[in-house]
Amino acid sequence: MAFIVKKIIHGKEYYYLNENKRVNGKVKTKTIAYLGKVKRDAEQKAKEILGSRKKGKEINEIKGDKEWENKLEQKKVSEEVKLSREEKTDKIFSIAGTRGFFFNTASIYGGKAGFYTYGHLGKLLKTNWENLWRKNILSLDDNFYEIQSNNILPESVFIASGHVESFNDPMVECKKCHLRFRVDNFLEEHGVENTEALSIEEMNKLIKEKNLKCQKCSGELSEVLQFNMMFPVSVGIGANSKAYLGPETAQGAYLAFKEEFLATRGKLPMGLAIIDKAYRNEISPRQGFFRLREFSQAELQIFFDPDKINEHEKWREVMDKKLFIKFADSNQIEEISCSDLNKKKGVPKFYIYYASKVQDFYLKIIGIPKNKFRLRELSEKERAFYNKIHFDMEIILDTIGGFKEVGGIHYRTNHDLGAHQKVSGKDLSINIDGKKFIPHVLELSFGDDRNIFALFDVFFNVGKEGAMFKLPPKLAPVKAAVFPIVKKNNFEKIAKDIADDLKKEWNVFYDKSGSIGRRYARNDEIGTPYCITIDGDSLKNKDVTVRERDTAKQIRVKISELKNVLKELINGEIEFKKAGKLVK
């Protein structure tokens, strides 16, 4: 029986023609053809195909737990095509949705733009990324700590921080149909560049000059209004109930500064990190997973003595390192040493030390290719007024187009603690060796979800062999897959034992169904770096085949040595070809 399957991926519909066949008493589903994106066309096409096969019987729409398998079958045909930007985006969202990386939340209710759920593989990938962040950023000083604050914070906090007054997006309303939408995006669509730096007056002027009308009904537009992007909530039922969901995790760290400074015995620099959700009521979120209304941040607030801003105890370790920087007054990326950045550009050593460690994190730990990474200096107009020095970490993203921000390094001065002292009336200065002062803050801010999305953009590709997610092994949600080559008890027993043993260390997937080729394909697609096969020789020689995802090369490894070999491979301590006997 043949039938049409509708699949909704990233809000778009795709139609496939599938067929069920009974093989050895079991029903197997196979995709016969891809039918395109339009239901009517798909039905027509299906009739033609079935007609030509002289079996044009029933065409029904079903949902089924075999869809996942069908997607894999489908792959072989569609993926030999060279993908455009849109196709790559669709492919990523398709794999992400069907394999459990991320998908629109509450899709059964139509979902809401800007809200995504991490499925089981996505959650593992995110946790791995966050743990690498802890291991490489949070560990930069013994006096850096992770804490957990609240998402809901009292209004006073955001009066002090300036968010109540100025955390706004510019918006216009149509005087006729009352549609409201963001002005900066709207102006960009009409050829205006660098809209972040425009004042309200300049936007009003541009709307008049270009004679812009409502994007829906062509009605007259209102003056530009400011729309506050925080989500207000009301706590309790008495007075003083006004509060907000935090639009950044940073405030939680400033509020905990005093308690933590005392608890950690009063030394500077001290760092407080928070990995948690932040919330921004975007008027019309775009860019799918890249600009969310509810998102995760990993932020580290480093409190330090401003008199020591031009020193760092480990300066010698980084002074000769080269950074990839685009300065605000230039259009090119320069390779400049930390030392020159300090001497010639006047960026202080304390700032540069952390900037170089952030670059190391991207290039050495995450493995972003050099030519896809830069630190971009923001001009005075672009950066927040309290950020005295501000470089963003940017990665080239094919799916969005060009360099995109995945985080920022912000020298926030004493703006935050100073403002909280003023509004709360509580003394937040500290006293070290007789010197009383308010510490300054250097903030290392990372958008977790943007970083996860960047991994897909950079490491996910479609080649002739199918989809391939070349994630660094440390980040891979599944570290290894174990297959018995055939469904026989003796093979399965060894394979299961190996899988169970490896599971004590890592997330490992045991898979006994489908051809070996299909099992490889399933794992290539989700980024599993190593596939382990138990074959006939394994029974005799007590060894297994280990296949490397990126090269498809194979080695044979003794079962007794497997765990250690895998550990070395995952940690990048050994070359694959040298980890066992290469299979020719």
Added chain:
Amino acid sequence: MAFIVKKIIHGKEYYYLNENKRVNGKVKTKTIAYLGKVKRDAEQKAKEILGSRKKGKEINEIKGDKEWENKLEQKKVSEEVKLSREEKTDKIFSIAGTRGFFFNTASIYGGKAGFYTYGHLGKLLKTNWENLWRKNILSLDDNFYEIQSNNILPESVFIASGHVESFNDPMVECKKCHLRFRVDNFLEEHGVENTEALSIEEMNKLIKEKNLKCQKCSGELSEVLQFNMMFPVSVGIGANSKAYLGPETAQGAYLAFKEEFLATRGKLPMGLAIIDKAYRNEISPRQGFFRLREFSQAELQIFFDPDKINEHEKWREVMDKKLFIKFADSNQIEEISCSDLNKKKGVPKFYIYYASKVQDFYLKIIGIPKNKFRLRELSEKERAFYNKIHFDMEIILDTIGGFKEVGGIHYRTNHDLGAHQKVSGKDLSINIDGKKFIPHVLELSFGDDRNIFALFDVFFNVGKEGAMFKLPPKLAPVKAAVFPIVKKNNFEKIAKDIADDLKKEWNVFYDKSGSIGRRYARNDEIGTPYCITIDGDSLKNKDVTVRERDTAKQIRVKISELKNVLKELINGEIEFKKAGKLVK
């Protein structure tokens, strides 16, 4: 110079008389006396003390980064007293606040009841607890997965779940002063028991019968009103903007069921776990850290075939195990085998299997003493209408008084998926081997913060030697502390090297300041299970002293073997006395 120090602990004020002295060119601060809780009395007492010392010069109030040290000095005097319930509570909040476990968020703005920040030690403790949960609850089946959903979910979700209509607390308003407060708590204060089971009519009747008036102004009270405990938020600026912060993490899992069922290849039972924040707008939160407005949950939703509710593939493993249960129709805790619970009480095997694993988690992994734990069956009146079977996990908490709920095991039937299918109009049934049905759900729900607080209540005590937090080593935020016995380069070098090496595996604290006794005390207080001292013999014999927190016994261990010995100790694989040469 002597001065009064005010310390605010858990909202209460404590006064101490401190003194600065210059020793070898450095200013050292010492506490001379505890002055009580009232400022006026404290000033009077300070004058008397200083007068008798003939040095009654200046008395100032300061804040200082030495407060932490002062608390430790203070300890020796105050802690020999046997603590009452209130004193133990105060002591826990004092240690929690000053050492970085947890403290009221935004205290500089006065804070808000029901909002707490985890400091650096608290965050480590919470992470350790959550990882034990993952390792022991989430791992109960290969087909259980962790995902991450959103805190903000569309209104439709909570219309379907029933929260919009019935997630209410009963409230009254004073007709005179307009104060609003919770009725159930209010009735309990006036001698009414088991208020959870009362209907609105019964409450109105009780208020009349007992002639109750406003707790503030004695004014006439309104009829009892329902106050919805969810936090509404408005998303975007168009229609359909209504949404809520989730009052439980469970809905995120139900919404992701379809995507995850397909992504994980369509097998039951399947489990989806979420560890995340939940939010409840409590009218007047009490019980400090135990009832929060923003809190963390670890919840696992197990989707299963209702026809298989009286089976579990590992039933034989648990059938003879004894559970500690208080049934709804009894006042006693019974020890009953899983088998009898199934046969005599009719509780299905699938439910019992997980209940027994949950009990194991508390008794064997967390180490709660048997006599402090029970599973309490909720009566039909107490439990939510959709919970067909409901037992809570309860622990005796000295500070709150009696058995208190730290989690629940809820057989929610097909209530949730069924309701989402109905409201969304989307088919959520699945098809397995030709049978079409909506899976049923068994929910294992744990309140993270309540569980953390329970650890303090159960394992934190004050003895003659000072405060002692007898946390199981696996949960301890700091696994070991390393001390050079004297501040000399050769001692410090060895100690630092050992600490750095151990830090690769665990969170380890290097401490060279203060007497050894004081360093032990600091670590006992935060639950560090092992203290390692480098002394004179270490230089000669290349070994160290390891002291066990709970017994104060010491062994000597070779530096080369230290890491392995610690690993075995932390994992509970070796007895302390046998891990090295006992120091007599």
